Amino acid sequence: MNERDPVLCRLAALDVSEPAPELTAQIRAAATRRLVPRRVHPLLTLAVVCSVLSYLLWATYFASALYPS
Amino acid sequence: MAARLDHDALTLLRRRDPRGFELAYGAYAARLHGFLRRLTGRRELADDLLQHTFLRLAERGPDLEPNSDLRAWLFAVARNAYLSELRSARSKVEPTAPEELASPSPDAEARLLLGDVEQALAALRLPDREILLLIGVEELAHETVARLLQITPATLRQRLGRARSRLLAELERTPRPAAHRARGLP
Numbered sequence: 001m002n003e004r005d006p007v008l009c010r011l012a013a014l015d016v017s018e019p020a021p022e023l024t025a026q027i028r029a030a031a032t033r034r035l036v037p038r039r040v041h042p043l044l045t046l047a048v049v050c051s052v053l054s055y056l057l058w059a060t061y062f063a064s065a066l067y068p069s
Numbered sequence: 070m071a072a073r074l075d076h077d078a079l080t081l082l083r084r085r086d087p088r089g090f091e092l093a094y095g096a097y098a099a100r101l102h103g104f105l106r107r108l109t110g111r112r113e114l115a116d117d118l119l120q121h122t123f124l125r126l127a128e129r130g131p132d133l134e135p136n137s138d139l140r141a142w143l144f145a146v147a148r149n150a151y152l153s154e155l156r157s158a159r160s161k162v163e164p165t166a167p168e169e170l171a172s173p174s175p176d177a178e179a180r181l182l183l184g185d186v187e188q189a190l191a192a193l194r195l196p197d198r199e200i201l202l203l204i205g206v207e208e209l210a211h212e213t214v215a216r217l218l219q220i221t222p223a224t225l226r227q228r229l230g231r232a233r234s235r236l237l238a239e240l241e242r243t244p245r246p247a248a249h250r251a252r253g254l255p
Contacts, residue, residue: 007233008201008205008233014103014187015103016099017103018098018102019098019119020116027123035087035127
């Protein structure tokens with residue numbers, strides 16, 4: 001039907017519409033941010049691990065002080 | 070060819086490789102933008118919806134199967150985004166003054182003739198316009214469009230026939246440009 005119908009043939013001849021280069025650049029940048037996970041600095045990871053361990057140690061110490069044997 | 074491209078793009082996207090996105094964007098952005106401009110009649114809205122559609126691809130692409138029909142998926146996302154936009158309070162009114170949609174073409178006469186089609190398309194109701202855009206302009210397979218619009222192939226054929234008749238009626242109603250009249254063109 002698409003090949004023979006003159007109305008659909010006229011529609012198929014319509015031009016495509018290129019998006020503006022600025023829009024394309026914006027979309028590409030945003031898509032890359034979503035696709036590629038942001039790298040976390042190793043020192044930041046170390047800081048988070050240290051703070052969690054410190055909190056656990058403090059919590060253990062605090063809890064043991066509440067119930068002295 | 071398109072299936073191969075879709076497969077390559079989706080395989081890369083599943084690895085979160087931006088080259089997969091580039092492949093998909095290069096292949097479908099212009100077509101999708103044209104579809105959205107004609108569907109909405111507003112360039113700014115078409116830009117927003119294009120961005121929404123491709124960002125959705127960046128988010129969901131890694132979960133899509135490599136043998137998915139990427140083109141149909143993109144058009145479905147774009148269409149649904151427009152329908153949501155229409156439903157929302159931000160955009161309740163259908164465009165009344167469509168922009169000039171044809172891109173600059175070296176052949177001025179052909180541009181004028183295509184301009185008639187653009188005007189007639191813009192004057193149609195949304196259900197007629199979208200079916201003509203998907204089948205006539207984008208040349209998507211009837212089964213794909215039926216799935217996309219969530220209707221049966223028989224209903225699609227009926228709706229396509231009606232939309233085609235309405236487009237013809239609009240084309241007959243559209244005043245011919247002065248340049249055509251002067252040259253005795255239809």
